[in-house]
């Protein structure tokens with residue numbers, strides 16, 4: 001863990017994200033029913049507890065036959081039957097998809113390929129067996145998912161096939177959002193000098209999408225003591241402070257952190273917008289993420305520091321890096337990284353015009369943000385942080 005002195009250092013954008021991703025240990029595990037684990041991150045690898053199919057299974061509705069035809073029809077086996085018995089050479093058993101095939105079965109012939117008269121079945125010699133062999137999909141002990149994977153609907157289905165009833169997942173990080181600003185109001189139309197809280201709703205949604213518990217939100221005025229109080233109150237693993245990150249008279253975050261003995265891991269990031277973002281740890285193990293008050297700058301801070309910190313707390317596997325050529329007219333990044341809202345096209349990312357630190361329109365119309373590094377030129381690849 002690299003610590004920096006307050007106000008003295010600006011961190012490269014990739015380095016800042018890597019620090020946020022790497023600083024926290026994963027939260028403890030808890031066991032939850034498979035049915036309520038969607039979106040949770042696995043704390044352990046999951047293995048199949050059974051083979052799938054569990055028995056030789058008919059893949060078509062029709063007849064299980066033994067030997068060559070014609071066949072004498074000698075019974076019926078439906079799905080759910082525990083013991084399908086045996087079929088002797090020259091005999092056929094009517095069978096349902098999903099039923100266990102009787103011992104001695106050489107093939108299952110679909111109804112469509114058969115003719116039946118007087119209890120005798122006729123069909124051309126079967127070209128396919130239409131039998132799913134026991135264990136051909138999964139064997140007992142097969143790894144179904146590694147630790148760090150998020151439970152998706154499809155993974156959840158696979159784990160059910162493998163016999164899972166419960167899964168060990170990481171406890172969800174508990175987050176408190178502290179919205180600072182005397183001028184910031186939570187509802188209705190802002191009066192003279194006021195502004196609606198645009199960061200609260202956005203950051204709540206980002207936190208939930210990242211896999212943390214639904215966060216609480218506390219508005220605090222621009223007062224040192226009130227901000228201090230909001231940071232020391234027990235409960236959350238992560239405190240997100242919006243606004244108060246810069247150097248203005250009412251920006252108390254650095255002073256409060258200094259008084260609380262916080263260690264600053266990131267204090268300013270070499271990017272536009274979103275430069276005055278910070279990451280700190282408080283004595284006792286809690287984390288503080290400071291997001292700039294300008295809404296698009298705050299969003300950049302959330303994508304740079306907050307979501308990666310939550311990924312680390314969840315023990316989430318590295319997210320796949322997604323790069324596209326960014327085409328079209330866009331301001332060059334200059335000497336530091338520029339975060340540019342983009343729309344995703346067919347194999348390209350297209351900048352959305354008129355992005356500014358305080359404006360959300362471009363980001364709201366975008367599918368993600370492109371990370372344009374110094375030296376980037378139109379048409380070159382850039383990492384895309386998808387919303």
Ligand SMILES: Nc1nc2c(c(=O)[nH]1)N[C@H]1C(S)=C(S)[C@@H](COP(=O)(O)OP(=O)(O)OC[C@H]3O[C@@H](n4cnc5c(N)ncnc54)[C@H](O)[C@@H]3O)O[C@H]1N2
Nearest residue numbers: 181195196197198199243244245246251291292293294297
């Ligand atoms: N002398 C300097 N001034 C500023 C600098 C600087 O380097 N030197 N940096 C500028 C940049 S860049 C940003 S970004 C802002 C960051 O300011 P703070 O994080 O301290 O935030 P505030 O001063 O409280 O507010 C800035 C701006 O955003 C509005 N705001 C605040 N919270 C919200 C919210 N929840 N929803 C919507 N809008 C919000 C607030 O009203 C201000 O307009 O500092 C620059 N200044």
Ligand code: MOO
Nearest residue numbers: 273274275297357
């Ligand atoms: O970088 Mo500020 O964060 O431009 O709005």
